[in-house]
Amino acid sequence: xxxxxxxxxxxxxxxxxxxxxxxxxxxxxxxxxxxxxxxxxxxxxxxxxxxxxxxxxxxxxxxxxxxxxxxxxxxxxxxxxxxxxxxxxxxxxxxxxxxxxxxxxxxxxxxxxxxxxxxxxxxxxxxxxxxxxxxxxxxxxxxxxxxxxxxxxxxxxxxxxxxxxxxxxxxxxxxxxxxxxxxxxxxxxxxxxxxxxxxxxxxxxxxxxxxxxxxxxxxxxxxxxxxxxxxxxxxxxxxxxxxxxxxxxxxxxxxxxxxxxxxxxxxxxxxxxxxxxxxxxxxxxxxxxxxxxxxxxxxxxxxxxxxxxxxxxxxxxxxxxxxxxxxxxxxxxxxxxxxxxxxxxxxxxxxxxxxxxxxxxxxxxxxxxxxxxxxxxxxxxxxxxxxxxxxxxxxxxxxxxxxxxxxxxxxxxxxxxxxxxxxxxxxxxxxxxxxxxxxxxxxxxxxxxxxxxxxxxxxxxxxxxxxxxxxxxxxxxxxxxxxxxxxxxxxxxxxxxxxxxxxxxxxxxxxxxxxxxxxxxxxxxxxxxxxxxxxxxxxxxxxxxxxxxxxxxxxxxxxxxxxxxxxxxxxxxxxxxxxxxxxxxxxxxxxxxxxxxxxxxxxxxxxxxxxxxxxxxxxxxxxxxxxxxxxxxxxxxxxxxxxxxxxxxxxxxxxxxxxxxxxxxxxxxxxxxxxxxxxxxxxxxxxxxxxxxxxxxxxxxxxxxxxxxxxxxxxxxxxxxxxxxxxxxxxxxxxxxxxxxxxxxxxxxxxxxxxxxxxx
Numbered sequence: 001x002x003x004x005x006x007x008x009x010x011x012x013x014x015x016x017x018x019x020x021x022x023x024x025x026x027x028x029x030x031x032x033x034x035x036x037x038x039x040x041x042x043x044x045x046x047x048x049x050x051x052x053x054x055x056x057x058x059x060x061x062x063x064x065x066x067x068x069x070x071x072x073x074x075x076x077x078x079x080x081x082x083x084x085x086x087x088x089x090x091x092x093x094x095x096x097x098x099x100x101x102x103x104x105x106x107x108x109x110x111x112x113x114x115x116x117x118x119x120x121x122x123x124x125x126x127x128x129x130x131x132x133x134x135x136x137x138x139x140x141x142x143x144x145x146x147x148x149x150x151x152x153x154x155x156x157x158x159x160x161x162x163x164x165x166x167x168x169x170x171x172x173x174x175x176x177x178x179x180x181x182x183x184x185x186x187x188x189x190x191x192x193x194x195x196x197x198x199x200x201x202x203x204x205x206x207x208x209x210x211x212x213x214x215x216x217x218x219x220x221x222x223x224x225x226x227x228x229x230x231x232x233x234x235x236x237x238x239x240x241x242x243x244x245x246x247x248x249x250x251x252x253x254x255x256x257x258x259x260x261x262x263x264x265x266x267x268x269x270x271x272x273x274x275x276x277x278x279x280x281x282x283x284x285x286x287x288x289x290x291x292x293x294x295x296x297x298x299x300x301x302x303x304x305x306x307x308x309x310x311x312x313x314x315x316x317x318x319x320x321x322x323x324x325x326x327x328x329x330x331x332x333x334x335x336x337x338x339x340x341x342x343x344x345x346x347x348x349x350x351x352x353x354x355x356x357x358x359x360x361x362x363x364x365x366x367x368x369x370x371x372x373x374x375x376x377x378x379x380x381x382x383x384x385x386x387x388x389x390x391x392x393x394x395x396x397x398x399x400x401x402x403x404x405x406x407x408x409x410x411x412x413x414x415x416x417x418x419x420x421x422x423x424x425x426x427x428x429x430x431x432x433x434x435x436x437x438x439x440x441x442x443x444x445x446x447x448x449x450x451x452x453x454x455x456x457x458x459x460x461x462x463x464x465x466x467x468x469x470x471x472x473x474x475x476x477x478x479x480x481x482x483x484x485x486x487x488x489x490x491x492x493x494x495x496x497x498x499x500x501x502x503x504x505x506x507x508x509x510x511x512x513x514x515x516x517x518x519x520x521x522x523x524x525x526x527x528x529x530x531x532x533x534x535x536x537x538x539x540x541x542x543x544x545x546x547x548x549x550x551x552x553x554x555x556x557x558x559x560x561x562x563x564x565x566x567x568x569x570x571x572x573x574x575x576x577x578x579x580x581x582x583x584x585x586x587x588x589x590x591x592x593x594x595x596x597x598x599x600x601x602x603x604x605x606x607x608x609x610x611x612x613x614x615x616x617x618x619x620x621x622x623x624x625x626x627x628x629x630x631x632x633x634x635x636x637x638x639x640x641x642x643x644x645x646x647x648x649x650x651x652x653x654x655x656x657x658x659x660x661x662x663x664x665x666x667x668x669x670x671x672x673x674x675x676x677x678x679x680x681x682x683x684x685x686x687x688x689x690x691x692x693x694x695x696x697x698x699x700x701x702x703x704x705x706x707x708x709x710x711x712x713x714x715x716x717x718x719x720x721x722x723x724x725x726x727x728x729x730x731x732x733x734x735x736x737x738x739x740x741x742x743x744x745x746x747x748x749x750x751x752x753x754x755x756x757x758x759x760x
Contacts, residue, residue, distance in 0.1 A: 002236060002244045002257050004111060006225050011085070011122040012111035015104040022092050022100075033086035035175040037208065039163050042089075042171065044141050049091045053137030055099070056089040057126065058145040063153055070192040070674060072149050081124035083138075086174050087145050088126075095133050102132070112245065142166050147174035148187035156201045163204065173204065180209035180217055191677030194670070230267055232260045234331045239292050243270055246291075271335050277307050283315055288332045292322070301688060302697045309704070313697055316374075321693070346703050347710055348378035348408030350435070352427070353415060355383040355402065356393040358547075358574060359513065360601050361442065364465065365414035366398055367487030367692070368440070374696040377703075380408055384415070387422055390515060390551060392574050406431055409710045412463075414440040417452040418646065424458070436460050436710050440484075442598040444520060444619065445651050446472050460709065465599040466620035484698050485623065488604040488690040491578065495586030502569065502586065505541040506669055509587035511580075511602045512545075514552040517645040518559070520653070525593035527562050529661035533669070536567065540669060542591075545583060546572045585609050589668045589675060593633060593661055595653040597621050604690060607682035612675035614664045618654040624689060629682040631664040633657060 004012060014031055021029045028049055045056045060077045067073055090096045103125060111121050118124065130136045142154055143165045154165050163170040177187030183205045184195050195202045228236045244257065247269065257266040273284040285307060293299060293306055299317060303310035315336060322328065349372055353365030372379055383402040385393035411432065415423045420439070439459040453476055461480040464470050474481040497503040508530060512521040523544055530542040544563060549556040549572040556572070563570050575583065584590070590606035592615040597603070600621030606613050607630065615621055617632030625632065635654040643649050668675040688694065
């Protein structure tokens, strides 16, 4: 009970039960999973036993599965075992007795689910059986153990009242992973096969679901599983069970593991400081907390140094998130005094940006504010939304006061490079004085404009959201360029197509802003791909959601000319933030055939909502989008033949392959369950890498460096001398005459100050 959960326990007792039946005189013993249905006698299996085989195993597969990204594949099967132990037959004899004794020897201690350690309950051990006992029979019959893992190789059909597999009467079907409340889905463990109503397989699944419900399945499904508890009422959770296993492996035993009386109890052992926590400083990382940490790969990625610099961050996650997600009993938090650990000491930030503006840079800035709040960094927010007057500024999601001063030692200025002179003119050079200045910049092509390079002189470092941006800007930057991804967190919303007048069709969605240059966003390519993918009579619709079309009338007219198809809806208006996410949640797939993206915020948001995404496989979105969680579209690189906005003639960007995009839109439409599974992987990927928690940890690591470079008025640390020499060289190299007039006085004063401090 302490060692295993209900599934592990149920599978661990197989060898003991089978041996008991042999001891009572059985000639043959069969183990059959409860989700198996027989359609004819086991003639082939009984024949093998009658001819001298000690037992019968059925392989998961009789031929390789395609290596195409769908699940299951051969590697997926390898992790759980070559043979499926939902069916096992043994005959009485010394060989079977020896096998059962060997099997039980392992299952009584190692019947748990941990494919990473090469263990999968009772099943994977049986890979050894045909090697250790050559008399073990392997039944390669396509009518046996038909299930989601081998259905790609087996055709199901019904002739009258008989079910057939590849033209032969089916022996038994294994409904592994099937939910009778969702009979249109074959199994929760696969995304390779999509059930269509006209398929005989759909009829089989419906029949099984109806049969279960007729035999009171809902009542049994709701029956609770009683969990063991310590004698003081503390429940035995999965963390406790795994640690009990570890204790036994280490030779640590307890007279009564569930007793908390006296010293040296199992509960007390769980709450001892981990032997690996050798620093003995700060709140203790107990055995329980360390095991919890190792059971959460996403938390491990965010806090890789558990016993060092990330100790406090992990404990902060534990109290703010982890305790709720894992329903952690307070008994396991008492070693931490049941109160959040004090946050690390970070310098305060002044965050300046378009904090109410409904734009990409505004949303990015708000995300960084949320990440800094997670770290409990002292913040002052300076809103300059009025400088972005071409955008609507009605986002109030920060729910925080704005200030005019910037008292903290670090400025985070989320304003693109081209707008830095405008920002400086508004805020004045005093805003930068005696501050560590960070610029958040976005750029979408490999070549950063030469005309903007004088802006580096105002900053100590630049933050960018992607590797693509880091490479483009880093190639010409004389100061550090640091990748700090955008925070991507979406609300829990339920999108209803009817709310937008779009019910009854499969929806493809693309969102963009005309201010972001329509030629780069490339909506015409989405229209063309959609038109090639679907016939006019198919229930598919493309929704083009845009804003600011009225400011770009020529581009808007061109779009409407291309979007004349009745199956295409153009929606050019602002929505509230909540309604925008509802629309995204209502769609069935998201498409972006962009030519270039610095990051790809709407792509990431759609993935965070669990949507299958079809997007150009180039530029910033490649940081988080790949073949395992999306449908990347092929492309070729081309040069711009004429300037488009800030992108001059000759700019390099992508030309997405329309045929490839159309094929992938078709695939999502034809295989919705596969697309849904891919969307769930996308949701997990975004949550792991782009949550406020994950981005906060990146910022925390960078702040350890920033703290060393914060300059007090009149002081300049020795380690900063090189930085200031570089800043002087930048100013002299570019020449003041190349800088905008508004910033020339600022650059002269910076140069005089550096000369004085460095005595040069």
